[in-house]
Amino acid sequence: MLDHVKTVLGKALQIEERTAQMTGGTPLLGNLPELDSMAVVTVLTALEENFGFIIDDDDQVSEAFLTLGSLVSFVEDKTRQCA
Numbered sequence: 001m002l003d004h005v006k007t008v009l010g011k012a013l014q015i016e017e018r019t020a021q022m023t024g025g026t027p028l029l030g031n032l033p034e035l036d037s038m039a040v041v042t043v044l045t046a047l048e049e050n051f052g053f054i055i056d057d058d059d060q061v062s063e064a065f066l067t068l069g070s071l072v073s074f075v076e077d078k079t080r081q082c083a
Helices: 002-013 037-051 068-082
Strands: none
Touching: 002 037, 002 068, 037 068
């Protein structure tokens, strides 16, 4: 799951070459200059399309972007909810 999320993130932000060295502990917001508020929307849309879930208005997405690991956990939770 980590690798799949890294691939989606890299493509959405056009930083594929940099995601190879990312781990679950890699900070996202505040660490990636490409990850501004508009890019967050782009990444969320790409995650919805790639994993087949819908993000609700009440989802805590800001917490999901703290680290790559928290984003993976968010995707895993949303994927479980859809199953």
